Amino acid sequence: MKILLYGSTGMLGSDCLEVFKEEFDVVAPTHKEVDIIKWDSVIENLQKNRPDVIVNCAGFTSVDECENEDLDFMINKVNVEGPRNMAQGSARFESKMVHISSDYVFNGKKMPPQPYFEDDPPDPICKYGRTKAESEAAIRDNAPDYIIIRTGWLYGLRGKNFVKSIIKQAVKNRRKTLTVVEDQIGSPTWTYSLAKQIKLMIKSDANGTYHVTSEGYCTRLEFAQFIIDKLNLKVKLKPCKLSEYPQKARRPLNCILENRLLKQHDLNIMPDWKEDLDLFLEKYGDLLIKEAKEKRKKKK
Ligand SMILES: NC(=O)c1ccc[n+]([C@@H]2O[C@H](COP(=O)([O-])OP(=O)(O)OC[C@H]3O[C@@H](n4cnc5c(N)ncnc54)[C@H](OP(=O)(O)O)[C@@H]3O)[C@@H](O)[C@H]2O)c1
Numbered sequence: 001m002k003i004l005l006y007g008s009t010g011m012l013g014s015d016c017l018e019v020f021k022e023e024f025d026v027v028a029p030t031h032k033e034v035d036i037i038k039w040d041s042v043i044e045n046l047q048k049n050r051p052d053v054i055v056n057c058a059g060f061t062s063v064d065e066c067e068n069e070d071l072d073f074m075i076n077k078v079n080v081e082g083p084r085n086m087a088q089g090s091a092r093f094e095s096k097m098v099h100i101s102s103d104y105v106f107n108g109k110k111m112p113p114q115p116y117f118e119d120d121p122p123d124p125i126c127k128y129g130r131t132k133a134e135s136e137a138a139i140r141d142n143a144p145d146y147i148i149i150r151t152g153w154l155y156g157l158r159g160k161n162f163v164k165s166i167i168k169q170a171v172k173n174r175r176k177t178l179t180v181v182e183d184q185i186g187s188p189t190w191t192y193s194l195a196k197q198i199k200l201m202i203k204s205d206a207n208g209t210y211h212v213t214s215e216g217y218c219t220r221l222e223f224a225q226f227i228i229d230k231l232n233l234k235v236k237l238k239p240c241k242l243s244e245y246p247q248k249a250r251r252p253l254n255c256i257l258e259n260r261l262l263k264q265h266d267l268n269i270m271p272d273w274k275e276d277l278d279l280f281l282e283k284y285g286d287l288l289i290k291e292a293k294e295k296r297k298k299k300k
Pocket of ligand 1: 006007008009010011012013030031032034035036037056057058059060061078082100101102103132151152153154155159160
C-alpha cells in the first residue's frame, strides 16, 4: 500500500513515518517540497505519486498563536485550505484521506467524567478549535473515502508538548514550585501509540469520524505529578484553575474523548495513559532531561 504523508517532520508525523515504514511504501514530502496551502503543488504531487492513502499530520498547532489576528489568514490556509486541497485531490485520484482533528472542536462543558462521543456536536471556544472543526467539514464535503481522527493531549519525542514543558520548567526551577492547572481533564496520548492505531485503521479500511486517545483520563495536575514522580524531579506543584492560568486562548475544561467507534469496530488498541506514559518516560526520560539541561546551558 502506498501512503503519502504530510507533516512528517512534526511530533505525530515523525512517529507515523517510523511506524508506517514497517509495512507501507511511504512518500513523505517536507513543507519545503510541498506547501499544502498551494493547490497546484498538492495536485501535482498526487499526480506524481498516486497514493492509496493520504495522511495529513500537517497543521498550525500553537493554540495561543492562533488567537493572533495578524495570523488569521495564514492559519486558516494551513488548517482548513490545506486539508481541503488534499481532500479534493483524494477525490480526483481515488485515494483515501486520513486527517487529524482535535478534542478542541468541543466546548468542554460536559460534566467530567462524561466523555465526548463522535456524534456530539462540535462547538469550539477558541480559534484553533474553530479551524479544526472547519477542516473536518472540508474533508467530509470533498473526500469520498475518509477517516477523521479526533485526538488530544499528545506527547512524543519530537516537537513541543506538555511532557517536555514540565521537564524544562523543572530543570529551570529546581526545588521551586510549578503552577499547574487542576481542573482541565483529558487523556495523555503518546504519538507513537496513536501512529500504530492509525496504521491499524488504514489496514482495516475504516472510514468516518473516530475518537482516538489513550484509555483513562486525568487532570493536567495529575499528568504533571506522574512525570515529576517517575523522573524524580525536585519540584513541587501548585494547583490553579484553568481560568486563572495566563494563556491567550480559551480551552475546553473537559477533553475526555471516548473511543466508541474504535471499540464498536473491534479496532481499539489504545493503551491506558499511565502505562504508556510510564513506558515513554522509561525510554526517553533521561534523554529529555539531558536535552532540557543542554538547552538551558546554551541560553545562559
Ligand atoms: N499536539 C497536540 O496535542 C494535538 C492535539 C490534537 C490534535 N492535534 C493535531 O494533530 C496534528 C499533528 O500535530 P503535531 O503536534 O504533531 O504537529 P507539529 O509537531 O506542530 O507538526 C506540524 C507539521 O506540519 C508541517 N506544516 C506546517 N505548515 C505546513 C504547510 N503549509 N505545508 C506543509 N507542511 C506544513 C510542519 O512542517 P514544518 O515544521 O517544516 O513547517 C510539521 O511537520 C495536527 O493536525 C494537530 O492539529 C495535535
